[in-house]
Amino acid sequence: MLNKKRLSRVFLFLVLGLFVFYYITPLYVMIVTSLKTMNEIRDGNLFSLPNAINFDAWKIAWSGRGEGTSDTYLKPYFLNSLKITIPALLISTFLGAINGYALTKWKFKGANLIFLLFLFGTFIPYQAILLPMARTLGFLGISNSPIGLILVHTVYGLGFTTLFFRNYYVSISDEIIKAAKVDGAGFFKIFFTILLPVSLPILVVTIIFQFTQIWNDFLFGVTFSFGEHAPLQVALNNMVLTSASVKYYNVDMAAAIMAGLPTLIIYILAGNYFIKGLTAGSVKG
Amino acid sequence: MATLEIKNLEKRFKQTEVLKGINLKINHGDFLVLLGPSGCGKSTLLNTIAGLESSDNGEVLINSEKVNDMEPSERDIAFVFQSYALYPAMNVEENIVFGLKQRKISKEKINQSLNSIVELLKITELLKRKPAQLSGGQRQRVAMGRALVRDPKIFLFDEPLSNLDAKLRIEMRREIKKLHKNLKTTMVYVTHDQTEAMSLGTKIAIMNDGKIEQFDTPENIYNKPDTIFVADFVGSPSMNFISGHIKKNENSFSFFNEYEKNNKGINLSKLNLEIEEGKKVFFGIRPEHIFLKKEHAVRVTKDHNFVEIEVNPELHEYIGHEQIITFNYCGQEILGKFSSSVNINIDKKMNLFIDLNSVSIFDQDTKRRI
């Protein structure tokens, strides 16, 4: 009986360990490749370690080679993404909070229907709105600009943020709001002095989620911008896709790591928080 | 201090009627208890009085002024919630004075009120703590403090003691009663616990399915219940109901147990009731109003108004200072409550004595008292 337990425990760790390899391998390969010279890459293989740690590829990926102008490097596009992500996430998060609050704590006719429409809106494939959005941005004169992308990401983030806050506020006792009403506090007073102070968990979840969504976006970026106004992921893809005669794999890998670093860092620092919030939303639907 | 009047109040939640025409009126200093089972509408009625829910029809008048369209904060009421509803991010002091701050009351006045309340409720050491750091009983007192500090016209309580353990509940019940005695403010109190209701209220409104079954003093509700529902709801164990009919002729007016085989009915002529022959009724008597010995009956009942019946004791429950015996009276169950000092032999036929003055006869169809 004891033997069986030990055996199954060993089996357990074997399988779990195998999967660690499966998930870690691409990261390992990326890091290792980005630190090699092209010669080392040609001579070695995916998993071989570099002879010496060489950050040249990283420098090139970030700020280019200096000579000529034809290659893409990440720095300006990194800044573009920041310019787009931060405002869009702040606006959509704030609106989501206020919406979630209004829809759950102030019963008015149609509140449920409105919520349902928001909910359904989070599931739509964006292909169904690409064309009209492109035309609208053009009409407003903001196509191929940070403002345009901020608008797009705010609009399509609203559904998610409202969903998150609504589900969170539903579980906060209604009686607290009633007590505040009896005490004479109005709509905004209740929101800022009573609800917001206890909303930290969902705020963190929402901000992380929105940051990840917007920072990692490619579809909107590639459809509504080009050239120097493109966000980071678009630039990354362009970089990797160049049909130049020589492919600099180390630069590509360095670029990929840099593009993924912000979300990766956020995830490592606050990942568990994030998962808890997300799964709470998903499992309940 | 204020009067409260409710006129024909109706309220619907989607398709269901939750309040079906409520009428009642109380005076300055009354302690009104809304008593009833879950779902009877008592909380809804309380919320409507407070202005936290709207009504579809009817009026709520505080001090003869119609308040239907006023916000809760404008009605000068205070509300103590079942879950206490303390603001989680504020400490006890901030919780208590929040309402006063919203009304822009001066700092000195706020401090004055705060200090007197804090002393009264003995929560001085708790002032800087947050609700999460308080016990259930402490939270309850803070919730009371928040209401008291407002010095309102009417206090509203929504089952404030339900979440406390039994001992604490009895303690706090007495505290609330003392409060009412000292402040003399009008209070409206919702509960499903009939002991709480009877001990606290000056007036009780028993509610069932959106309607008021009886609005009366605790004594009348106990002694002269209007309906079977009321008679059954109040009292522990509840009133005995024996099913049967009336047999009437020139010289007698009696109640016959449905399963009565002999011709021994209960003579009700002393009650002076108008009921036609053959009418199906319930004979209602509380377990406390049944006596084991003739001498007790003679001593206790007014005008020696008692009757004798033959029963067979079947079950015996000992509760410490009391005992509850289940008797078989011609095929129907009667419960009697007696002091534990008396010895009763199970399955040995015996006689019981019933105080006729405490008897209630109910029409089986209308369920109302005759």
Add this chain to the structure above:
Amino acid sequence: MYWLKKNLPKIVVAPSFAVLLWFVYGFIAWTFYVSLTKSKLLPNYEFWGIHQYIRLWQMPRWHIAVENLFIFTTLFIVLCIFIGVILSIFLDQKIRSEGFLKTIYLYPMALSFIVTGTAWKWILNPTMGIEKFVHQLGFESFQFDWLVTPGMSIYTIIIAGVWQSSGFIMAIFLAGLRSIDDEVIKAAKVDGASIFSIYLKIVLPMMRPVFMSAIVILVHLSIKSYDLVIALTAGGPGISSDMPAVFMTKMAFGRSEIGLASASAIMMFATVSAIIVPYLYSELRREQDAK
């Protein structure tokens, strides 16, 4: 002034709601209308009936895209759930390094599809990637050029997609497992069931709602697959790994066929709705019943 106060909640939600109606539902309606027109480069609002749809379904390229979607979705769901369930069950066995392991399994979610695609593109590189590695191990004849083989390129997308999303499925299954009442398991143990059959016959059936959520999320992710395809294969070689999302964009912005593109977009929308609407309905019903 009183009216303002009374209706404040509605006024606050109104802008967002208006935005929702316009930019989501309004736009979808526009796209739908355009799919019923002859529009090429610019919208032509003359009604043309369902001819675009007929054109769409007559195109071999669309058939390839739909077929790929089907293959991808099926394998994607099966693999993600299989891996997700196994990992969640294993992680549920009270392991000390659970937090560390969870982080490892989940981090791919934090990366964009482009980053994932770029990394896997390199790993699956026909001459420099896995193939070379295995060669250097001694197996000279090993071939792994799925990335550039027309029939197989779709499977590379599956490999990368599963790598990215299976961790998330593990996370929601783990949450679901944790929410199961301990006492049910204890009762089963008292009844003498082995751990294997406890999981198979008791726990997994109780996780039906989680399975449903997982499937819905995965189907949704699959239909939206665009970024990953572009990064990994760009729909190629040729159009062999084309997917509806890629097809739509190519038609809309590459071939100036916005009527056709709209039709394909509406097809995608209809498919998603067919799955989401019943799912949402049953979820809301459950929420109502639980009240």
